[in-house]
Amino acid sequence: MSMSSSLIHTSGKDASNAKFVTMENLSKTYPNGTIALRDVNLTIKEGEFLCFVGPSGCGKSTIFKMITGLAKPSKGTLDVFGTTPKEARKQSDIAFVFQDHTLLPWSTVEANVKLPLALRGMDKKTQHEEAQRVLELVGLKDYMKVLPRELSGGMKMRVSIARALISRPKLLLMDEPFGALDEITRQTLQMELLNIWQQDKSMTVLFVTHNVFESVFLSTSVVVMTPRPGKISATIDIPVPFPRDESYRTTAQFSDLVRDVNAALEHE
Numbered sequence: 710m711s712m713s714s715s716l717i718h719t720s721g722k723d724a725s726n727a728k729f730v731t732m733e734n735l736s737k738t739y740p741n742g743t744i745a746l747r748d749v750n751l752t753i754k755e756g757e758f759l760c761f762v763g764p765s766g767c768g769k770s771t772i773f774k775m776i777t778g779l780a781k782p783s784k785g786t787l788d789v790f791g792t793t794p795k796e797a798r799k800q801s802d803i804a805f806v807f808q809d810h811t812l813l814p815w816s817t818v819e820a821n822v823k824l825p826l827a828l829r830g831m832d833k834k835t836q837h838e839e840a841q842r843v844l845e846l847v848g849l850k851d852y853m854k855v856l857p858r859e860l861s862g863g864m865k866m867r868v869s870i871a872r873a874l875i876s877r878p879k880l881l882l883m884d885e886p887f888g889a890l891d892e893i894t895r896q897t898l899q900m901e902l903l904n905i906w907q908q909d910k911s912m913t914v915l916f917v918t919h920n921v922f923e924s925v926f927l928s929t930s931v932v933v934m935t936p937r938p939g940k941i942s943a944t945i946d947i948p949v950p951f952p953r954d955e956s957y958r959t960t961a962q963f964s965d966l967v968r969d970v971n972a973a974l975e976h977e
């Protein structure tokens with residue numbers, strides 16, 4: 710079982726320089742006084758694949774909540790696609806994938822995947838065609854009529870990714886999506902996710918992980934965060950061209966980059 714292996718790979722991401730998401734002195738203090746983030750400055754360009762790593766409580770989820778308009782900044786500015794997070798969210802340009810696949814247990818794979826389009830009242834024929842398109846992307850087109858309980862953990866995550874992709878999001882937010890999977894499935898899904906991302910040059914991915922190896926394998930840059938208060942302590946570019954394949958994991962460059970990210974994490 711794998712996501713489509715017949716994808717056409719390009720020689721690399723052709724990220725434009727357009728500012729896509731910008732944070733300036735972004736800070737968040739929760740009503741109970743917890744300073745979750747202080748003075749975060751970050752410019753995200755279209756087409757980037759950013760991984761956020763850092764210990765528990767450094768504010769990774771808070772950043773995601775603010776990008777999606779679920780939490781308001783206490784200070785500073787956050788600009789998403791040239792507008793406010795709330796407006797950007799209304800345009801359905803942002804999609805999420807969480808560690809918990811959040812599939813409806815009584816609905817088929819197809820119904821789960823179509824849900825974002827059904828909620829928007831899209832016609833049934835287009836819903837079906839779009840479900841076929843994204844399930845093919847994740848290698849599950851033969852499982853449309855199956856219930857989630859009949860699927861493995863890795864397959865459920867693929868369905869969850871398909872449901873996020875069905876809206877053709879400009880920005881895909883992934884909060885530890887592979888954290889509950891075994892290492893082999895995790896590595897397979899990492900490769901498949903990269904293949905999908907490379908097909909759509911305009912999609913930007915923000916990916917939270919506690920796994921330094923995962924961050925170096927996937928990303929164009931790793932954003933290292935530290936807690937109390939949450940802030941960005943380093944941004945490490947991963948200057949390794951795409952497409953990347955499994956052999957990258959065994960290169961000296963991969964080990965060096967893992968060491969660099971670990972060093973940034975230990976610095977604080």
Ligand SMILES: Nc1ncnc2c1ncn2[C@@H]1O[C@H](COP(=O)(O)OP(=O)(O)OP(=O)(O)O)[C@@H](O)[C@H]1O
Pocket residue numbers: 739740741743744745763764765766767768769770771772939
């Ligand atoms: N609704 C809330 N009210 C009060 N404090 C909160 C709230 N949400 C988060 N916090 C606190 O803000 C800080 C940052 O939390 P956040 O969930 O953003 O961190 P995180 O890096 O995503 O952590 P983890 O890796 O454990 O998911 C933590 O100290 C947390 O306890």
